[in-house]
Amino acid sequence: MEIIKTGVAGTLESCDASVSVEEHGLLELVIESADSRFAPRVREAALAALAELGVRAARVTVREKSALDCTIRARVMTACLRAAGLEKAPWEALK
Amino acid sequence: MKAKDGGGRTLPETIAGFGKVAAFAGAWASAANRGAPRKLLSAGRPSKLLGSIDEAIRRSGLESGMTVSFHHHFREGDLVVNLVMDAIARAGIRDLTIAPSSLTNVHAPLVEHCRRGVIKRIYTSGLRGELAEQVSRGLLEAPVVIHSHGGRSRAIREGTIRPDVAFLGVPSCDRAGNARGWSGESACGSLGYAMVDARHACSVVLLTDFLEDYPAIPASIGQELVDWVVQVDRVGDPAGISKGATRLPKDPRELLIARRAVQAIDAAGVIRDGFSFQTGSGGSSLAAVRFLRELMLERGVKASFALGGITSQTARMLEEGLVGALLDVQSFDSDAARSLAANSRHYEIDATCYADPHAAGCAVDQLDVVVLSALEIDMAFNVNVITGSDGVIRGASGGHSDTAAGSGLAVVVAPLVRGRTASVVDRVETIVTPGESVDLVVTDYGLAVNPRRADLAAALRKGGLEVLEIGELREIAERITGVPEPVEHGNRIVGVVEYRDGTVIDLIRDVRA
Amino acid sequence: MATLRRSMLFVPGNNPALVKDAQIYGSDSIIFDLEDSVAPAEKDAARLLVWSSLRSTDYGRVEKVVRVNGIDTPWFREDVEAMVRAGIEVIRLPKTEGPADIARLEELVGALERTAGRPSGSVRLMAALEGPLAILNAYEIATSSKRLVAIALSAEDFVTSMRTTRSSEGVELAEARGRIVLAARAAGVMAIDTVFTDVADSEGFLREARLAKQLGFDGKSVITPAQIPLLHGVFAPTKEELRRARRVIAAAAEAKVRGLGVISLDGKMIDRPIIDRAQGLVDLARASGMRVEDKE
Structure with missing residues (x-):
């Protein structure tokens, strides 16, 4: 999936994550976690979502407020689809 | 001769x-x-009034290395601790042990006094905010000692904590030192914790912002215990002392937990005429009062007494005749404070009478049921109410272990997951209340009964409730949150947690991250 | 045990704090909402959030329903695809006007079931009736698909179309409620009553819930968890009903043991429908938290 503009999704409410995805030459992922002990889990969830969508080059920032993995995944995917200018998700490719 | x-x-x-x-x-x-070590510094003087805190410190005989005590009836509105500690620092007195009944977020300025060596040791029930954060990172050489409310009374009576000077903020008193908590701008209701200090400290200084005519009787603290009285602008900030009425939680999750807790208490057969209860100040335990009241009205059942931190809800139940008496060691809101002044069945009790394990009997032993909050509960039903899952101090022991030990049924309520932090875990960060005192854990995902109480589990099942193993709750929690990285602790002991009898039940080590 | 839909809890689809574990409140169904509670700019976010949560969250025994956006909106197809793939059990179609709407949804769902590898017919449907025409078409809608399990009244838009407002007595809804229950019963599907929006007014909610039950509705949509225990209380059988049902079941069991062809109780004959209803009532009592096993 090619990132062609900046896409943001989510909020900074409790249990949510605010994700921004921008054009970038490499894949760069920044995690700002409400609880640092979960930062590795958040990173794993975000990387898995990016891999599932085939995003290989982007600057991705995830600021989260105790969001669960499924929320991280949803917000990362929404931001990516918005940044790729796609209205339809590749459902058949998603697990 | x-x-x-x-x-x-x-x-x-x-x-x-x-x-x-x-x-x-x-x-x-x-x-x-006379009566050494009690000093009667002002005996025989027509007035005990002094012009300033600085003068009171001078006349109290306070010296470096001594112990000073405070109370926390003004909660987040307390101005006394900071005022007095600033004055003590100005006087050049150092190396003090401070023994407040508890400390809150407003006591962040104490960090500086710790850094400068004015404060050397802390005894307290609770610690929050910046001070707690810094203590957790090794602010003090000596570990902070965490005690329960009953444990503090015991320690003071037995001499483990020996306040040389008690600086007690009171909402009102007269020139002779007759003080009470239910009148004045800074009314806080019961002075139950301060009453212990007044009786056992070597000297007693009262601070007030409302001087009444003599005799201000009945008094919570009698003039016979008081050395000096200082009038100050304000002892407390009413907004921080309490709200008018403690608002019942509206969060559906807390209501769900509270409703389930009351269903379980009912199934356990506790709710019958003459029973007694206490509820903590957390959201779900506050909400439990509401469902308890509804059930009592529906059944026509009356309680003999309610104990502990009293709120507008329990005061209302007293007025409605649903509760025979209130035993009040701490009033959580101004409705409760008003009730204490107005209702003859609303009694002020001190911390000794409330929960002292070495007194000749205390009120918690008479309790049928208590509903308590928790930060963490583990597989052995041990409860942590003092440190967060990140290892940082952010809570209070309070009456948790006292009431859990004393009551016939100790119910602990907590959401299974807060944010992404599990409440039911393998091993709590810090044990405050031992699992042997905890009978039942109620969460939003279901409830678990201590295996020691097979009778209780059977009663709940018979009442149509689904009873889970505590391990099942832990597994559900872990499935939701995933496994966090472990807390990075150092080797320094920054806190010693005392059980109510003075034995050490756990240690708190410094956090690194 | 037969499916109960006493309480169907609406959950705003773009709110992770609410979506993550809405099952804990014990409603019979959760309705993840992609429609009215989600702003147009967030439709994609809500869809992905509900999709992702359904993929990874154990919602237990609670029935998982989604309210997709209406058939004429740009989000409809994508909503349905995401939800069928995510394993949703029931799709609630808002603003259903007639059987053709259900037919369009059914066709889409059938095709998606095949591509997603779900058993044919596993996705059930529910129609929300929100306008005068829909009410007049209630029976045709209720019989439009084998997948259809319930028709529901959605009153907010309905009263606007009827140029009236909602009142506490609910006279403006009397005709619509009556027709929906009639149609549902005639078609053999469930009838679900509309939401009660004043969350602070539990007395008013109870009044409306009792009315719905008396009219014959199977349940109600709710917008706050606090209404769930109230609703289940209203739909719980009385102790007398339970006692009677248990006697019917006991008589049937005894007749079976003794090999009797004709079952009678208190001198009256009992037939199969009476026994089935008695069993359903005992199940309902159990779901309502009543003590069913008690000896009299």
Whole structure:
């Protein structure tokens, strides 16, 4: 999936994550976690979502407020689809 | 036989059948040493009023290395601790042990006094905010000692904590030191924790912003215990002391937990005429009062008494005749404070009567059921209410272990997951209340009964409730949150957690991250 | 045990704090909402959030329903695809006007079931009736698909179309409620009553819930968890009903043991429908938290 503009999704409410995805030459992922002990889990969830969508080059920032993995995944995917200018998700490719 | 001067008479040194004679030597001659170590500094003076805190510190006999005590009835509105500690620092007094009944977020300025060596040691029930954060990172050489409310009374009576000077903020008092908590701008209701300090400290200084005419009686702290009185602008900020009425939680999750807790208490057969209860100040335990009341109204059941931190909800139940009496060691809101002043069945009790394990009986032992909050509960039902899952101190022991031990049914309520932090875990960060005192854990995902209470599990199942294993709750929690990285602790002991009897139940080590 | 739909809890689809574990409140169904509670700019976010949560969250025994956006909106197809793939059990179609709407949804769902590898017919449907025409078409809608399990009244839009407002007595809804229950019963599907929006007014909610039950509705949609225990209380059988049902079941069991062809109780004959209803009532009592096993 090619990132062609900046896409943001989510909020900074409790249990949510605010994700921004921008054009970038490499894949760069920044995690700002409400609880640092979960930062590795958040990173794993975000990387898995990016891999599932085939995003290989982007600057991705995830600021989260105790969001669960499924929320991280949803917000990362929404931001990516918005940044790729796609209205339809590749459902058949998603697990 | 050497004669002694009496009031102008000559007296023998001893009298057969009477013993040694201490002859009269002037009206105030012996006051300063009577009842040592109690100092009666102001005995015989017509007024105990002093012009400033600085003067009170001078006249109290406070020296470096001594112990000063405070109370926390003003909660987040307390101005006294900071005022007094600033004055003590100005006087150049150092190396103090401070023994407040608890500390809150407003006591962040104490960090500086710790850094500068004014404060050397802390005894307290609770610690929050910046001070707690810094203590957790090794602010003090000596570990902070965490005690329960009952444990503090015991320690003071037994002399483990020996306040040289008690600086007690009171909402009102007269010039002789008759003080009470339910009148004045800074009304806080019961002075139950402060009453212990007043009785056992070597000297007692009252601070007030409302001086009443003598005699301000009935008094919570009697003049016979008080050395000096200082009038200050304000002892407390009403907004921080309490709200008008403690608002019942509206969060559906807390309501769900509360409703389930009351269903379980009912199934356990506790709710019958003459039963007694206490609820904590957390959201779900506050909400439990609401469902308890509804059930009591529906059944026509009346409780004999309610204990502990009293709120507008329990005060209302007293007025409605649903509760026979309130035993109030701490009033959580101004409705409760008003009730204490107005209702003759609303009694103020001190911390000794409330929960002291070495007193000749205390009120918690009479409790049928208590509903308590928790930060963490583990597989052995141990409860942590003092440290967060990140290892940082952010809570209070309070009456948790006292009431859990004393009551017939100890119910612990908590959401299974807060944010992404599990409440039911393998091993709690810090044990405050031992699992042997905890009977039942109620969460939003279901409830678990301590295996020691097979009778209770059977009763709940018979009442149609689904009873889970505590391990099942832990697994559900872990499935939701995933496994966090472990907390990075250092080797320094920054806190010692005392059980109510003075034995050490756990240690708190410094956090690195 | 037969499916109960006493309480169907609406959950705003773009709110992770609410979506993550809405099952804990014990409603019979959760309705993840992609429609009215989600702003147009967030439709994609809500869809992905509900999709992702359904993929990874154990919602237990609670029935998982989604309210997709209406058939004429640009989000409809994508909503349905995401939800069928995510394993949703029931799709609630808002603003259903007639059987053709259900037919369109059914066709889409059938095709998606095949591509997603779900058993044919596993996705059930529910129609929300929100306008005068829909009410007049209630029976045709209720019989439009084998997948259809319930028709529901959605009153907010309905009263606007009827140029009236909602009242506490609910006279403006009397005709619509009556027709929906009639149609549902005639078609053999469930009838679900509309939401009660004043969350602070539990007395008013109870009044409306009792009315719905008396009219014959199977349940109600709710917008706050606090209404769930109230609703289940209203739909719980009385102790007398439960006692009677248990006697019916006991009589049937005894007749079976003794090999009797004709079952009678208190001198009256009992037939199969009476026994089934008695069993359903005992199940309902159990779901309502009543003590069913108690000896009299």
